[in-house]
Amino acid sequence: MLEVIFQALVFPGLLFTVAMAFWFEYIERKVTARVQSRVGPLYTGPRGLLQPVVDFLKLLGKEELEPRGADKLLLRLAPVLAVTIPIFGMAYIPVASTSMPLNFQGDVLLVFLLLALSTLTIAIAGYSAITPYTSLGVGRLLIQYSMYESVFALCLAAVVVQASSVSLEGIVRYQAEHAPLAIYQPIGFIISLIALLAKLEKRPFDLPHAKQEIAAGWLTEFSGRNLAYMRLYSDLSMTWGISLVTVFYLGGPLGPGYPVLGPPAGFFWFGLKALLVSVVITLVSASSTRVRTVGLARRFWGRLFPLMLLQLSLAFLLRWLV
Template structure:
């Protein structure tokens, strides 16, 4: 009997546990970095520097009484956290975090990651639309509008990577970067587009319109409480880590670095360092940016990023044809 299925099962469980706890670490990094930029303290009391605060907040919400509004669609309300956690965990298993070869990998697995990336928004929509209150409906509507703008732009920036690497398999794309150079050096404009599109996907300033506190309270999350709120916040953290890890994989060569091929333990260390660097960049933008007006969203997000992406595509096409 082959031991491969058993090894895959063990690695799946280990990677899932790592994904769970790392999502809280990245929430702490984000909250701490934004607080420092804005001259605040941030998480402080629980653990060294407040590092355990996000996890304690999660446990605290699990113990709270859950209030459900009258008229809530319970099927969608209960299913939304399950769908979100399942999709994101499955998507993360296709990323080369522990080694050059992901836990789950096959030819064309980048397309599966794209599908997971696109459908994570489904859990937010299900949670928001199941509640039917003014704030949740308006917040969900804003989420749909913002989603329609950033989704195509974000995935198009990754399509350029497929065009250059010549493969839709994640391990092949990482191998291409190890042999040549990280794709951020070939496609810096595409990298910038991906980062700003990611801010819109994660609903971070300046694109936090779906839950703008001064306008729609907490937006689509306004009526969430108790364990459902805990799980939806967990999904937000997982989405953050998954998206950052995807950028690290496709633009920065995953965990590749000096001696990473010879010393395997260096691979996850390099991967984590790169992911934290991307998280700090996102946190800096989040800390200094001002929310855009909803009416200006296409002008501030859609048109500029699409134009930059077209420029990157033209440059890449010229380079591939050998004219540059």
């Protein structure tokens, strides 16, 4: 029982997930600044490491402004619910070993449910403000969701098919016996990174909160504590999304020395793989320009979806051949 509580509240649950979220935000800001010839976080903490934490705490103390006519209950409740979903999802991620106390047979299905609930929560948050910018931002969000979510789900489904398992532990053990699934399914791995960019609303898929067009989109009317939670939600979603790609395609904690050293080696390899994934998606985001909605549909429905169907078909063959 104590082990389960520790996993939910400390590692890899609440405290660890929040710390990782701030770490990935720092990496994103530093890499983006380097690509765009800027400075990025520098003074708060060692080389600006604590800047994301200070920004979050600063927003908690800011004044909250709520638009007239907004649904105040949903406006205050939605950010809290949004934050809990990726934290809850991270509690099932095999971070340091192939088996975690909360894992169960079929937890991949829970992952699909949480992916849908996270977008639903953001839609509720945006519509609760009832202003033109937030409504337009949520409309773009739902359009984008209808395109990337099916592609991302197919990426995860292809892994499930080849591994013949609907549990995260089974998927990691399959890769321990064979090799990281990114080797067998390179198309799915690359497409999952593209879909993850769309899910996180990073360039070139930042249509729901395009600042040059619709202010901050669905985030426009949030301020103070609510804005702090929504910014934290974005960082937590990046942490959870990167962790999913790391587990499904890169073997999670598996790596040289893991069979001998166990969890310490597993944590090192998981952290290194997650860091590499975060740097890759940040480099793509920092060097890309925003696509139009028409271009979004052309890329996902016209190109990525057929490729992912091909990868899914190949996964059925690999299930029997490997």
